[in-house]
Amino acid sequence: MSAYEISILSIVGINVILAVSLNMISGFCGQVSLGHGAFFGAGAYAAALAMVSTASVLFALLAALIAGSLLGIVVGFASLRVRSDFLAITTIGVNFLFIGFVRKQAWLGGEMGISGIPATGLGASGNMFMILLFAGATIAFSVYVSRSWMGFAFRAVGEDEGAAATLGINAGAYKVAAFGIGTALAGLAGGLYTFFTQFITADAFDFIFSVMLMAMVVIGGIGSTSGVVFASIGLTLLPEAIRFVNDYRLLVFGGLLVLVIRLAPGGLAAMVRNLVIRVRGT
Amino acid sequence: MSAALQLDDVAIRFGGVQAVAGVSFAIEEGDFVGLIGPNGAGKTTLIKIVAGLLRPERGKITLGGIDVTDDATAARVRRGLALTHQIVRPFREMTVLDNVVLGVGIHRTASPFRAMLHVDRRRESERAAHILSLVGMAGTERKLAGSLPLGQMKRLEVARALAVDPKIILLDEPLAGLNHTEASRQVETISDVQKRGITVILVEHNLEEVMRICRRLIVLNGGLVIGDGEPREVMADPVVHDAYVGGGMATHA
Numbered sequence: 001m002s003a004y005e006i007s008i009l010s011i012v013g014i015n016v017i018l019a020v021s022l023n024m025i026s027g028f029c030g031q032v033s034l035g036h037g038a039f040f041g042a043g044a045y046a047a048a049l050a051m052v053s054t055a056s057v058l059f060a061l062l063a064a065l066i067a068g069s070l071l072g073i074v075v076g077f078a079s080l081r082v083r084s085d086f087l088a089i090t091t092i093g094v095n096f097l098f099i100g101f102v103r104k105q106a107w108l109g110g111e112m113g114i115s116g117i118p119a120t121g122l123g124a125s126g127n128m129f130m131i132l133l134f135a136g137a138t139i140a141f142s143v144y145v146s147r148s149w150m151g152f153a154f155r156a157v158g159e160d161e162g163a164a165a166t167l168g169i170n171a172g173a174y175k176v177a178a179f180g181i182g183t184a185l186a187g188l189a190g191g192l193y194t195f196f197t198q199f200i201t202a203d204a205f206d207f208i209f210s211v212m213l214m215a216m217v218v219i220g221g222i223g224s225t226s227g228v229v230f231a232s233i234g235l236t237l238l239p240e241a242i243r244f245v246n247d248y249r250l251l252v253f254g255g256l257l258v259l260v261i262r263l264a265p266g267g268l269a270a271m272v273r274n275l276v277i278r279v280r281g282t
Numbered sequence: 283m284s285a286a287l288q289l290d291d292v293a294i295r296f297g298g299v300q301a302v303a304g305v306s307f308a309i310e311e312g313d314f315v316g317l318i319g320p321n322g323a324g325k326t327t328l329i330k331i332v333a334g335l336l337r338p339e340r341g342k343i344t345l346g347g348i349d350v351t352d353d354a355t356a357a358r359v360r361r362g363l364a365l366t367h368q369i370v371r372p373f374r375e376m377t378v379l380d381n382v383v384l385g386v387g388i389h390r391t392a393s394p395f396r397a398m399l400h401v402d403r404r405r406e407s408e409r410a411a412h413i414l415s416l417v418g419m420a421g422t423e424r425k426l427a428g429s430l431p432l433g434q435m436k437r438l439e440v441a442r443a444l445a446v447d448p449k450i451i452l453l454d455e456p457l458a459g460l461n462h463t464e465a466s467r468q469v470e471t472i473s474d475v476q477k478r479g480i481t482v483i484l485v486e487h488n489l490e491e492v493m494r495i496c497r498r499l500i501v502l503n504g505g506l507v508i509g510d511g512e513p514r515e516v517m518a519d520p521v522v523h524d525a526y527v528g529g530g531m532a533t534h535a
């Protein structure tokens with residue numbers, strides 16, 4: 001496998017983890033988060049600091065998970081105080097705050113970021129396999145959660161918090177849990193990204209990246225793990241396969257997003273479902 | 283023995299309007315109480331306070347002797363209170379069965395992490411199907427809740443309330459918007475609920491049905507209790523009669 005293919009597969013794996021984890025917050029539990037890049041970044045910086053100080057892969061991954069989820073739980077508590085549209089704005093604010101904060105901190109490398117992060121010792125292929133392993137585990141975990149009583153309650157909270165409360169469901173606890181889990185996984189993706197690049201700057205975790213992750217979730221089908229996985233793979237590979245898409249990435253993603261919301265609000269997942277129903281019906 | 287529900291001097295004000303002005307009453311276990319009053323009497327506000335959707339500015343609410351004044355709705359439901367909404371609120375994207383299963387599984391959803399550890403829903407599904415048959419909705423299990431006509435949605439509200447295995451059930455205008463046949467069927471269902479030993483508080487504008495099925499009437503006007511007792515005696519009270527005539531509320535009789 002060429003170095004290029006290894007790097008593409010690694011990015012695909014990281015984007016799958018990010019999109020699936022965002023889907024757990026926004027798709028399963030209905031909490032619109034447009035600042036997923038901040039949690040990804042928190043994990044990446046935590047892992048970078050851990051690797052620089054200890055060179056322990058396990059410790060770095062743990063630090064990434066904890067950093068992502070701690071920031072996520074704080075935002076989760078904020079979600080208890082604001083309605084959905086204001087939550088979206090709050091999470092955008094968190095993303096900008098994160099970038100602004102990191103850029104001004106000398107201990108985080110400021111504008112220059114953190115470079116010279118020690119290698120994991122697994123090599124590029126080893127890193128790729130580790131990333132794909134975690135991506136697979138994240139998909140399996142997401143499918144499990146959606147089938148569990150937790151996923152069942154998430155759907156109720158996402159559809160109508162008030163009605164969920166009349167069935168004894170503490171909507172606040174579930175929202176914080178969704179943020180805690182989803183952002184821990186985003187932090188994990190950040191850690192894996194750090195291992196992959198060995199160099200991080202704040203720009204990699206900006207608001208535009210968060211919107212691209214949301215585009216993957218919406219295009220795949222909000223709430224559908226399989227749809228989001230396919231969309232995140234497709235939308236990561238598309239710019240690599242077609243030069244035009246790479247040159248006009250934001251335009252293409254934005255256009256797709258508008259088309260899906262206008263013509264197929266359920267995304268790829270709903271399109272496939274409708275197709276299956278139609279084929280079975282004929 | 284403690285009352286199923288007790289209110290002590292409950293009051294709430296919205297700006298300059300005293301919506302509920304110091305309401306006190308106790309409801310015994312197994313009772314069937316109608317809460318009535320003209321428009322603006324404070325019924326819906328009081329129901330929202332009891333359900334935990336509004337916090338009173340003063341007063342105390344106890345369920346089975348336990349002070350729940352500071353508890354949120356979900357915590358009160360876990361203490362045995364169930365409620366139906368005046369405007370139906372089913373989970374429209376879920377099946378009828380899943381709407382009820384979620385209530386039956388109240389012990390599974392007590393905390394997110396306990397909920398994460400369990401997947402199996404077979405026992406809850408069987409119980410939910412039984413509850414649906416009790417309210418006359420057998421055969422609708424696989425339909426999307428959002429596709430049901432209003433009459434069935436109102437019955438689904440009752441089924442969901444029963445699903446949480448309540449000791450006391452608050453029904454907020456369960457007959458509103460139903461035609462005569464649907465209303466009769468709904469009244470039968472509500473009567474059956476009470477016969478199962480569940481305390482029922484019925485807020486309803488259809489006075490004919492309230493008089494027919496309730497054992498006790500509590501009449502509110504201007505945020506105060508102006509009548510409380512056996513339905514015929516309460517309605518014969520001149521103060522209650524004046525409030526009705528003044529409030530423009532008419533019986534369906």
